[in-house]
Amino acid sequence: MIENENIKSQDSAEKAAKVEQEAQRKDVRNRWLLSLPALSIIFLAAAGPLGIVIIYSFLTPGDYTGVIWTFSTETWISVVLERDFFDETLGWADAHLSIFWRSIRLSLITTILTAIFGIPTAYFIATRSPRSRNIWLFLITIPFWSNLLVRTYAIQELIRNKGVINNFLQWIGLTNEPIEMMFTDFAVGFGMTYVYLPLMVLPVYASIEKLDFRLVEGAYDLYASRWLCLRRIIVPLVRPGLIAGSILVFIPCLGAYVTPQILGGGNQLMFGNLIALQFGQGKNWPLGAALSITLMVIVMIALVYFVKVSSGENKENG
């Protein structure tokens, strides 16, 4: 009898183990099943086209549009270098390089400007009462409700030669001639700062809101001046938000298309416009593809740099 029972209990233990294993297996399988739609979208919409872009960048441009399926590295060379029309020697592709440089420069300036305007704004919102905080955050997100194109034309309406600002300045007699603002770096920088400002404010707000102001009191108590308190306590604690905001602003700026197209016009091209040009008027798909990949590489380098900055700071105090 006792033996029997022992066997029975062993049996049931084994059974329980089996059931558990089975359940675990099911669990894993279900997880994969659940993520399948997302994974397939990622694969189809990102990995697939990316592969096509890489392949196209190594082909020869077609006569009018599209590609001819002959392998060539000529396109990649022409991203940064230019073959002289007469003697075929290679020189820097100044047109491309100046556009790269403008993109990086304007993106950096935009990031810095959004930080300068965004940090005080975020600080202001974070120090309101919880109720009015929500209202301010809501106000910050209002621009997202209307189309980017519409908003960009609205800016154009403000800064063009016969626009609101110039009319006003002339009316009060500050200038006789309209101030040229359209189709300059200023116009592009101004537009992008406006468009991307919320993307800086929100993450910075999130970190300031989490900041424990008792730490600030603690620093004052330990003989820190206002400036040292800001530098040693507040900035390091808000840094993650600042880095997140910088990434969110800098990276889309690099590839911005609409704003430079409308406010920069034909002579202030940025990376995005250059790529678009190759697929449109330029009729050079491989070059467009190669430029896209170049942009992606620059973005990756920037990301790695941002990540390094954030983790490096942590170690410094460690």
Add this chain to the structure above:
Amino acid sequence: MTNNNEIINVQNVLKIYKGDTDVYALNDVSLIIEENEFFTLLGPSGCGKTTLLRLIAGFEHPTSGNILLNGDDISLLPPNKRPVNTVFQSYALFPHMTVAGNIAFGLEMLGWTKQEVSKTVEEMLELVKMEELKNRRPSEISGGQQQRVALARALAPKPKVLLLDEPLSALDLKLRKQMQIELKRLQSETGITFVFVTHDQEEALTMSDRIAVMSEGQVLQYGNPREIYHHPENKFVANFIGDSNFLSATVESENAILSDGTKLKLPKSKRSESFGQKSILIRPEHVIMKSISPEKSTFKGKIYNIVYFGTDTHFHLELPTGEDFTIRKQNTPNEGNEFEIGSVVELVIDEDAIQILND
């Protein structure tokens, strides 16, 4: 005690928070804290004790009145200009710095040289026994350890006064007892004046050289723990510190007469005090129960509840006046059930145990 060694002198300090109705957080508070003492501000939450501490630290400024430190008026100095440091209730350790970095912070702000800083940091780590954890972040150590770091950080710049804002309230009972002893040790080793805020009367009694009992923005009484416990001046202080029996009585020249006519003899030292209808205080442990000889005894009561606490037993009695009365009796190993629920006993008190209160 003379005024020669006073370190903090709070003079008629008023702190009003403006609002729909003005809140008098501190209402004409004056007190003197002496050098090298463990001074406790004791009171229920909202009594103004933390406000007073924040005024001494400099986070807030008095609406009127002065705070002197070593005779100099510091009422309006910002916190970073006062040789006073605070241990915060939440510790407020800097999360992005290590234990050593936290302790070094104040010294760096004071512009000490690298060698001085690292030497003092080592000393402090040793003082609070945290040498091994000096490279950890605050998030990587326990609450009790964070507490020690907060202490070390505040002690490192060798302040004239250390302010402690309920620093033990987040710790569990056992750790709290340890830290009470630890704090007392640190205070005597460093010779720094500690001003300690708590709502825990036991903590206040065990640690303090002197206690100020506060309520509704005022200091009701201040003195050493014995004075406060044995000679509370009013009902609030008596009630807040320790267990109390309050009886209403008519005080005459030699006796306090209870409402049923029972006469309790007053100690000689208290006979000259004001007469009339008063509350008198008798601590539960100052009464001895005796099996009765009813006709003779005047002060008696009927036991209606007995609660056993291990170290002692609490007897709840009803007096002939209808008032409740509690007696605490220490337990002994060979104890029997001497007294039972329902029995009437005689109450014997030393006349010195009677305290007349001003309401």
